[in-house]
Amino acid sequence: MAEHTLHHNNYFTRDVEKNDGSVLKIKQCFKGDVGCVVWDAAIVLSKYLETKPLYDPCSGVNMWASKNILELGAGTGVVGLMAASLGAQVTVTDLEDLQSLLQVNIQDNQELVSSGSIEAKVLKWGENVSEFLPHPHFILMADCIYYEQSVKPLVETLKHLVGPETTIICCYEQRTVGVNPKVEKQFFEEHLPLQ
Template identity: 65%
Template sequence: MDWECRANVTVTDLEELQELLLVNIENNKHLVTGSVRAKVLKWGEDVTEFQPPPDYILMADCIYYEESLEPLLKTLKDLTGPDTCVLCCYEQRTMGKNPEIERKYFELLQRDFELEKIPLDRHDEEYRSEDIHIVSIHRKHMNPPS
């Protein structure tokens, strides 16, 4: 496939992983036609420097311990606008508390967001797996008070 897409991208992680993000940006800059920057993002904290809301948020493997759920959901609510599309990719884990944490995350998420599970046959053939899930997430459209 031969296509070009220009995007302004912000990759985020904790402070201790910023150096690795910068290495990855440097190693892949030849693939970028827009801009890429690395920023610290701590769930639950202020996100005003990331405004206006992005068009897309790509999340990978962020559902793993119960204490992180509320801060993660707060950050998603604060980061997203009415047109933001969030793609959440996660590995379904069946050991210990993982199934309960996953269930609680999606239950809490559905208070403010609409979810659509992307069917496995739409995943990349090379990387698809029965235990890897992708969910498209959008803010619920709120009706103005009458």
């Protein structure tokens, strides 16, 4: 396993304010692949996790408390960190290259993960998912539908991860240029296990 370090001049921080006023501090890389930055879809999905009726501490509603959550294509980890800060047991997954960024963001935000937990693991879509079973309660994905060659491996991974009690929450920016409309159509036409 290759070890990578992040030097402070290689990244910049994006603050994501939670409804309770606390702030997730998410490091992003100046250089790197698509997983090195916080995309708008990740912010939208993070904030969605805090919306009523999913999460309302005033009325005692917390859909995420003690739930087993798996995030695919986590990138910076902002979505998984939000879920963990709301009480979920989260595993954020991405390729080997992004593990050091995920680890730094988990470490930097650990104080906000008091009732939940979060860990980062490598998961390449289309490969063995046995270490991520039993089936999670929720699978979260933000902006994972954009590479044509990744659609089939992503759907294959979802088929193996989804159980009778699993809910998939997918948030993505609808793009109208290039191959993106074709990729989106291909993803939604694949045979996902619908309950």
